[in-house]
Amino acid sequence: MLDKLKRIFNIPIKKYIVxxxxxxxxxxxxTVATLLLPTFVSKIIDKGITQKNLRLATxxxxxxxxxxxxxVIFQYLQQTSFYKLGQELTMCN
Structure with a gap:
């Protein structure tokens, strides 16, 4: 199947897999960093504000x-890398 795709598109598959x-x-x-953000908000409220611990809140x-x-950094990197990959796949034919 991969040989057939390689013949059709004439692209090096390993390059695109990487x-x-x-x-x-x-x-x-x-995704992991985005999932961590609400945890920090709850920690600031629960441990910093309610316990009046300014050091922990800071x-x-x-x-x-x-x-x-x-x-922000990894969202930019993710979007640009997917865009570049899509452009390379589109332009390879």
Whole structure:
């Protein structure tokens, strides 16, 4: 089946599998970071504000900020890598 696809499209399959894996890694990191954001909000409220612990509230706020930056960076990387892969697959014929 892969030989038939390779003949049809005349593309090196391994090259695109590696690029697809890179896209998938960016997607996983973005998804995990996005899932962590609500956890930080609950930690800030439960452990920082209700217990009046300013140090923990600050610590969780910094963690939330860092996670937010990671979300933005990996969302950009994920979108651009999928776009580039799609363009390469479209232009290969």
């Amino acid at each position: 690029k697809e894996f890179k896209c998938f890694v960016f997607l996983i990191i973005y 610590l969780y706020s910094i963690g939330m900020l860092a996670t937010g930056v990671i979300v």
